[in-house]
Amino acid sequence: MRNSKSLASIAMAAMLVVGASAAHAQKDETVKIAWIDPLSGLMAPIGQNQLKSFQYSAERANKGNPAGVKFEIVPFDNKLSPAESLNVLKAAIDQGVRYILQGAGSGAALALSDAVAKHNERNPGKEVVYINYAAVDPDLTNSKCSYWHFRLDADTSMKMEALTTFMKDQKDIQKVYLLNQNYAHGHQVARYAKENLQRKRPDIQIVGEDLHPLAQVRDFAPYVAKIRASGADTVVTGNWGSDLSLLVKAADAAGLNVKFYTYYGAAPGTPTTLGPGAAGKVYQVGYATDSATGDQRKIMDEFQARFKEDWTTRASEHAIGLLSNAMAKAKSTDPVKVAAAMEGLKFKSFNGEVEMRKSDHQLQQPVYIAVWQKADAKNNYSAENTGHNFALVKAYDPYVASTPTSCQMKRP
DSSP: OHHHHHHHHHHHHHHHHHHHHHHTTTTTOEEEEEEEEOSSSTTHHHHHHHHHHHHHHHHHHTTOOTTOOEEEEEEEEOTTOHHHHHHHHHHHHHTTOOEEEEOSOHHHHHHHHHHHHHHHHHSTTSOOEEEESSOOOGGGGTTTOOTTEEEOSOOHHHHHHHHHHHHTTOTTOOEEEEEEESSHHHHHHHHHHHHHHHHHOTTOEEEEEEEEOTTTOSOOHHHHHHHHHHTOSEEEEOOOTHHHHHHHHHHHHTTOOOEEEESOTTSTTHHHHHTGGGTTTEEEEESOOTTOOHHHHHHHHHHHHHHSSOOOOTHHHHHHHHHHHHHHHHTSOOHHHHHHHHTTOEEEETTEEEEEOTTTOBEEOOEEEEEEEEOOSSSOOOGGGSSEEEEEEEEEOHHHHOOOOOOOOOOO
């Protein structure tokens, strides 16, 4: 009898050890994440800054995270091309990478989301998860939603909901010109701007609308001339990278006196182009501002000191936070288990508690309006060492900017 009890005790102890081992099975495991975005061409400065952001956030997390794993960012240059994105996706999968990061361009995002879903259906046991940190076409979490796609940025409809809520109270806005890049994102910015302004400020006139090639225009003077001729007092644009920097530069050279309401005014290179002449004239909607304090400001300062650049892709912290918390919850790094754990997950990030909405995999988070201004005692961050920054004007809680979804997600 004593021996039987002893054996039972040993068996129970062994089970506890196995259970504890399983609970921490992922500890010290290296998780490779493929970063797929432009490292060449006109948008290379954007991509290079984004890559540094993810490498930096991974480095920070490797000092300690809820799952106890080590993250390794593996970069791939997609040349801003949907076709090239698919080529490097295959290369990443062939190298055994199971997590994908991409954000620069909704065209590439739509191609990747579809390709990942098809790969997973055809290759059970080798599933891949796609984390989208900046491609904001609403279709990605609506009509074209996928179980394997998770978006960290606020989408175009969410940002425009917040932006037009702010614009409706600006009585100086009477005539708006829409200038956007000619691809999915630009089309959606124009569409939601018109729909929201009509609903909230029907007295505002849309006096012009243009779409131009993505990352190909080097001289925006002709577009600036059309804006001037339209009599617009405000330009709404979802342009990013060189397409925003060169637009603002051309407007300044022509002495165009309008206000710009933007999505990506703080993106690498644009603050330097803005300069002091744009103070009070350029607004940005986004999930962060230069008015941050506490830990977020500490990261901003450390990043700028180390790389001589601004930490603009703060979704790098969302990505690592989402993954590490989900892996801890799942007690695994298996993409199938981690994807399930990410659904509905709430975790603390740099802008408060955020939630990965289960119904469409769209992160719910605060959205802010900021204005380009000279740094002062209250907002003393110097964006790209210009002595200016995007300072907070209005903060909107997640429920204000949140938009409904039509996603009919097919779950495995």
